[in-house]
Each structure stands twice: as structure tokens, then as C-alpha cells.
Amino acid sequence: MAGFDDLASERSKAQFDVEEMKVIWAGSRHTLEVSDRISRLVANDPVFRKDTRTMLSRKDLFKNTLRKAAHAWKRIIELRLSEEEAAELRFYVDEPAFMDLHWGMFIPTIKGQGTEEQQQKWLPLAYKMKIIGCYAQTELGHGSNVQGLETTATFDPQTDEFIIHSPTLTSSKWWPGGLGKVSTHAVVYGRLIIDSKDYGVNGFIVQLRSLDDHLPLPGITIGDIGMKFGSGAYNTMDNGVLRFDHVRIPRDQMLMRVSQVTREGKLVQSNVPWQLVYGTMVYVRQKIVSDASCALSRAVCIATRYSAVRRQFGLQSNGIETQVIDYKTQQSRLFPLLASAYAFRFVGEWLKWLYMDVNQRLQASDFSTLPEAHACTAGLKSLTTSATADGIEECRKLCGGHGYLCSSGLPELFAVYIPACTYEGDNIVLLLQVARFLIKTVSQLGSGKEPVGTTVYMGRVEQLMQCHCAVQKAEDWLKPSVILEAFEARSMRMSVASAQNLAKFDNQEEGFLELSADLVQAAVAHCQLIVVSKFIEKLQQDIPGKGVKGQLEALCNIYALFILHKHLGDFLSTGCITPKQASLANAQLRSLYSQVRPNAIALVDAFNYTDHYLSSVLGRYDGNVYPKLYEEAWKDPLNDSVVPDGYQEYIQPILKQQLRNARL
Numbered sequence: 001m002a003g004f005d006d007l008a009s010e011r012s013k014a015q016f017d018v019e020e021m022k023v024i025w026a027g028s029r030h031t032l033e034v035s036d037r038i039s040r041l042v043a044n045d046p047v048f049r050k051d052t053r054t055m056l057s058r059k060d061l062f063k064n065t066l067r068k069a070a071h072a073w074k075r076i077i078e079l080r081l082s083e084e085e086a087a088e089l090r091f092y093v094d095e096p097a098f099m100d101l102h103w104g105m106f107i108p109t110i111k112g113q114g115t116e117e118q119q120q121k122w123l124p125l126a127y128k129m130k131i132i133g134c135y136a137q138t139e140l141g142h143g144s145n146v147q148g149l150e151t152t153a154t155f156d157p158q159t160d161e162f163i164i165h166s167p168t169l170t171s172s173k174w175w176p177g178g179l180g181k182v183s184t185h186a187v188v189y190g191r192l193i194i195d196s197k198d199y200g201v202n203g204f205i206v207q208l209r210s211l212d213d214h215l216p217l218p219g220i221t222i223g224d225i226g227m228k229f230g231s232g233a234y235n236t237m238d239n240g241v242l243r244f245d246h247v248r249i250p251r252d253q254m255l256m257r258v259s260q261v262t263r264e265g266k267l268v269q270s271n272v273p274w275q276l277v278y279g280t281m282v283y284v285r286q287k288i289v290s291d292a293s294c295a296l297s298r299a300v301c302i303a304t305r306y307s308a309v310r311r312q313f314g315l316q317s318n319g320i321e322t323q324v325i326d327y328k329t330q331q332s333r334l335f336p337l338l339a340s341a342y343a344f345r346f347v348g349e350w351l352k353w354l355y356m357d358v359n360q361r362l363q364a365s366d367f368s369t370l371p372e373a374h375a376c377t378a379g380l381k382s383l384t385t386s387a388t389a390d391g392i393e394e395c396r397k398l399c400g401g402h403g404y405l406c407s408s409g410l411p412e413l414f415a416v417y418i419p420a421c422t423y424e425g426d427n428i429v430l431l432l433q434v435a436r437f438l439i440k441t442v443s444q445l446g447s448g449k450e451p452v453g454t455t456v457y458m459g460r461v462e463q464l465m466q467c468h469c470a471v472q473k474a475e476d477w478l479k480p481s482v483i484l485e486a487f488e489a490r491s492m493r494m495s496v497a498s499a500q501n502l503a504k505f506d507n508q509e510e511g512f513l514e515l516s517a518d519l520v521q522a523a524v525a526h527c528q529l530i531v532v533s534k535f536i537e538k539l540q541q542d543i544p545g546k547g548v549k550g551q552l553e554a555l556c557n558i559y560a561l562f563i564l565h566k567h568l569g570d571f572l573s574t575g576c577i578t579p580k581q582a583s584l585a586n587a588q589l590r591s592l593y594s595q596v597r598p599n600a601i602a603l604v605d606a607f608n609y610t611d612h613y614l615s616s617v618l619g620r621y622d623g624n625v626y627p628k629l630y631e632e633a634w635k636d637p638l639n640d641s642v643v644p645d646g647y648q649e650y651i652q653p654i655l656k657q658q659l660r661n662a663r664l
């Protein structure tokens, strides 16, 4: 049978130890064990079925999500799951819900921005889910511009309270997940006003709904903002609207780690930088980078398996057609995405480390690495989510017509994923933050302040502005030092050119706006360098398992040379490489595709995804695509009856009309 045989035969061709690659992908043997166990637990639990999701009405879909969330919480308690296991369970349940915001933003905000006393008061309630919280920052009129928020929190010294108010329609909170129908509490961001003076944006814990009957508290108007893109998809989430009419909260519900308001109404700044008010966004952006590798690898797994099962044209001697994965065009679209999935996995791992490191330093009042952490999380969030959103759509096209069916799993994955390019910071706005950081770094070169972290390479500005790529033959592109130098030189030269152009403006802010499109490209170049360099660093670690390191080297080179090929204009116009070297890079890329080809199925098997998680007929582990596609079609509610509802009202009259016309 086609499919079964194809995938079995592909697996037998693998030239590396798949089980060891699974460990590399998971991060450790322990993580693999946890993820494997929990994914099976979820797959075998009927409550977590997801095959009807795209066909449910919004109300039924939402109720179904509530049921799953409640069941997930019950299982977490019953099985005494650790935090790590609970997070895996949430991952494999694979349905955005209010819990994500409660655990992913509300709790981290209290931890990061609350004082010790505030943490002691609120965290136990939140951990036991006696309250459910969300993160209410964005407003109808302001999302990207956080300093432009309009909600006010005015201190009333008479009662020792803040009055939370929405002064305009555009100040209505708009978008927060979990807010619309579920959350009992929110961290609300608003302008702190004391004695008519505006002290900028701060976070406040506000109770929204009664803990007895879930009704909104007096002065609060609250609801869901409506259907979003795609069927199923992110519509499991109750993104909400919220307005305050002079709602009073006690003074101690302002999050006071960064600044405190005293009983007398005095604002006292602590020694931590005010940017910590933005801290939750740094945490979540870091998480989003790891999630990008999951979403991309999932799409790539589906497209790769299907490409080995699908056959078109080119009858071989045995009378069967060619597997589409053997077409070079298919490989040149698919394998860079496979390589990107691995690249994002490793840069995500590194970013997690960076975040932990900065957090530890913050606890010890060392704030020196905060700007670097902000630039890296913002830039990599932007780079990886944009590439993943595009990559999922490319995987849909790689699956031809069947990729457009919901049963392929790709339309819903795309619809769920694409808002990641917007939430936690619009991707362009975030790249502009990176650009500011780069321009600042360049402007400080030669001032005695050495660049640190991911900008260390800028310390070699003279060498990087002048160096010439040493490639003479295609294989030279396999040397990590050659690749690194080309990427460093490109990024350096683009940042320096932007800084030089900026210097021509009398007004730097005006210049920044005028040059912003170029600045964004410089930021992309820097972020791509980070991804390439972290992949290369990963390969310098001890990597056990037959053939594993070789496969990862091939993927690393594919990622780097694919990016070089895609952004050839940058590399050529900055003089980092010559046209001849570009064509050698392309030749090397083709040869790398041939190297990966026999291992492609094993490389996606290493993600260790269950069929439940993939939820794709095309990506099934056994490759049994056609019988299952056929079977799925019959499950559509339209096929419940042979003659459709509406036949007599709408089809029959047309047919009869045509009959009369024909007789005329």
C-alpha cells in the first residue's frame, strides 16, 4: 500500500540515530521522557479529542475549551504533575485558552513586578486557581505605543485608593486573552495620576468579576471582542473588551516593585529600572521563540511526510510515479524550513538561558544585561514568528490541494499561529527596537565601552568593514568560520551604513523615521546572525549518536546558505561576497539538499510528535493518507444527509426554472 511502504522505506534509509536526535531536539533525555509520556497521556484521553474543532459554533467551541481546561486542571491535580509536566500537558492539549494568560502572563507579572508582600498575598490564590487572571494592557486606540495608554489610575488620598477609569472609548481595554468571559482578575496597565500629575504607565491588580456568581463588579463593563481569523483556531480564546467607570481599588493593589505610592501620596522610585514594568513582555517573547520552533516543525513534519507519500509524474521503471520530495524544487522549498525549525529550536534554548541569566542578575540588582535581553527577545521573537508564519503557509502549498483541507491540519495551524506576528509586540515595531539598540552600540564604538553579548563582533569593526570572503570553491562554504564572517560583516556593514546615514540628519528622531525601512533590514541581519551563530555554537557541544552531528551540520549549513541566498542583495551590495561566491553558495546548497534527502523523514520523526498532536491526515506517522482522507470527507456534517438541507427551497426551484426555460 502506498504511504505505508513509502514511509517505512524512507525510515530504513536514515543515516543517523533517530533516538539520539530526539534527545537533542527535546533538550535532554529527561525532557524527552516527560514530553513523550505526557503527549501519550493527552492523546489517549477522549476529552482531549480535537477532530471536530473546526466545525463547532463559537459557543460550542468555547464551551468545549472550558471543558478541556477544567479537565486538564483536574488531571494536573489528580496526577500531582510538576510545573514542567503541567506545561507539557498544556502544550499537547493544543488549544489556546484563558489558562495561558493566567499562567503565562498574570502570574509572571505579579512575580516580576510585585513586592514580596504582594507576591505573598496574590500568588497562592493564583497558583491554586482561586482567582483567574489576565494581562490587560492593550486598548482600542493603543497597542504598540504603551506609553500612549489612556486608562487612568488616580490616587485618592482621602480613601487610600486608586480610581481606575476609562476616560474615552479608545481607552477601552481591547484584546486581552481570557478577559472576555473567564478572568476574575486582571493586571491592568494605566497612567498613574497623583495630585493631577501624570507619572506614566504602571500595573494594577483589579478584580473584575464576583467570585460568587461571576457577574462583573460595579463600574465594570466586560465582554468578548468577537470572532477572529479562521475556523476553530484562536476562537477558543475569549479576547475581551473592558471599560472602567471610576472603579476603586486599595492602594496596595498597584504593583510596587518598580515604584511605590505612599499613604501620603508620594511616589518613591526603587533602584530597579522603570523598564521592568515591561518585564512580562520580555518573558513571553522568549517563550514565543521556543514556540516558533514547535509550530514550524509541526508544519514541516506534515509536509515532509506527505511529500514522501505523494507521487506525481515521471513514471519509473517499476511503473510508479515520482515521490514529490524527489523534485529539487520541492526540496529547495521544504529543506530550508526543516533547517529553520532546528535553528529556531537551538536559538530558543539559548534565549531561555539568557532570560534565566538576566533574571538571576536582576534579583542581585545587576541590571546591566537588560538592554541586551530586550533586544534579543524582541528581535528573535520578530524574526522567528515571521519566518514560521510564512513557513506554515509554504508547507500548505507544498501539500498541493490537500493542504487546503482542514483535515491536513495546516489551515488551523496557520490561523492559530499568525497572530504571533502581532501579539507581544508587532514584529516591525520590535525590529525598530533592535535597530535603536544597534545604532546605540555603533555610536559607542571607540568610546571605550566594549560591545557585549551578541554585539561582541562589533568590537572588530575595522576588520569586518574591510574583510574579503575567502571562498574559492563550493565546499569552502561548509566552514563555520567562513559563514560566520560573512554574516558578521553583512550585519556590521548594514548597521554602520544606517548609523552613517542617520548622522546626516540634524534631528535624529526624524532621521530614524525616514530611514526606518533600512534600519529594520539591519536589525534582521543582526538577528539572523544570532540564529546562525547559536546553531554553530550548538555544534561545538558534545553531540552523541551515530551520524547525528553530521545531520545537524548539514542543517546548519542549509539554514545559513538559504538565508544568504534569500538576502543575496545585502551580501552583494555590502561587498561581503562576490557574485561568483554567491553562485558557489548556491551550488553547495543543492548538494546539501541531496545529503539531507534520504534522512528527511527521520529528521521529522525526531520531533517525536504524536498523530494526536499533529492532527493531520497528511502527516500521519504510518503514511496511510488516502484511505484516511477519504474516510474524513464522509465525516463532514454536510454528508449527514445525501440530499442537502435547502434542496427544496433553493436548488429545486432553479432546476425547475431551467427546465421551463429549456422548453421555451
Ligand SMILES: CCCCCCCC/C=C\CCCCCCCCC/C=C/C(=O)SCCNC(=O)CCNC(=O)[C@H](O)C(C)(C)COP(=O)(O)OP(=O)(O)OC[C@H]1O[C@@H](n2cnc3c(N)ncnc32)[C@H](O)[C@@H]1OP(=O)(O)O
Pocket (backbone or CB within 6 Å): 069, 072, 073, 076, 086, 087, 090, 099, 100, 101, 103, 104, 105, 135, 137, 138, 143, 144, 145, 146, 147, 177, 275, 276, 278, 279, 281, 282, 284, 287, 370, 371, 374, 422, 423, 424, 425, 426, 429, 433, 436
Ligand atoms: C492547565 C494549566 C496549564 C498550566 C501551564 C500553562 C503554561 C503556559 C505557560 C506559558 C505560556 C506563555 C505564553 C503565553 C501566551 C501568549 C499569548 C499571547 C498573548 C498576547 C499578549 C500581548 O500581546 S500583551 C501586550 C503586548 N504589547 C506589546 O508588546 C507592546 C509593544 N510595545 C512596547 O513594548 C513599547 O511600547 C515599545 C518598546 C515599542 C516602546 O516603548 P517606549 O517606552 O515608548 O519607548 P522607547 O524609547 O522605545 O524605550 C525606552 C527605553 O526602554 C527600553 N525598553 C523598551 N522595552 C523594553 C523591555 N521590554 N525591556 C527592557 N527595556 C525595554 C528601550 O530599549 C529604551 O531603552 P534606552 O534606549 O532608553 O536605553
Ligand SMILES: Cc1cc2nc3c(=O)[nH]c(=O)nc-3n(C[C@H](O)[C@H](O)[C@H](O)COP(=O)(O)OP(=O)(O)OC[C@H]3O[C@@H](n4cnc5c(N)ncnc54)[C@H](O)[C@@H]3O)c2cc1C
Pocket (backbone or CB within 6 Å): 101, 135, 136, 137, 138, 141, 142, 143, 144, 145, 174, 175, 176, 177, 234, 239, 419, 422, 423, 424, 425, 426, 427, 428, 429, 432
Ligand atoms: C490574538 C491576540 C491576542 C492578544 N492578547 C493580548 C493580551 O492578552 N493582552 C494585551 O494587553 N494585548 C493583547 N493583544 C494585543 C497586542 O499586543 C497588540 O495588538 C500588539 O501589541 C500590536 O499593537 P496594535 O494592535 O496597536 O498594532 P498597531 O501599532 O496599530 O499596528 C498597526 C500597523 O502600524 C505599524 N506601526 C505601529 N507603530 C509603528 C512605528 N512606530 N513605526 C512603524 N510602524 C508602526 C505596525 O507595524 C502595523 O503594521 C493581543 C493581540 C492579538 C492579535
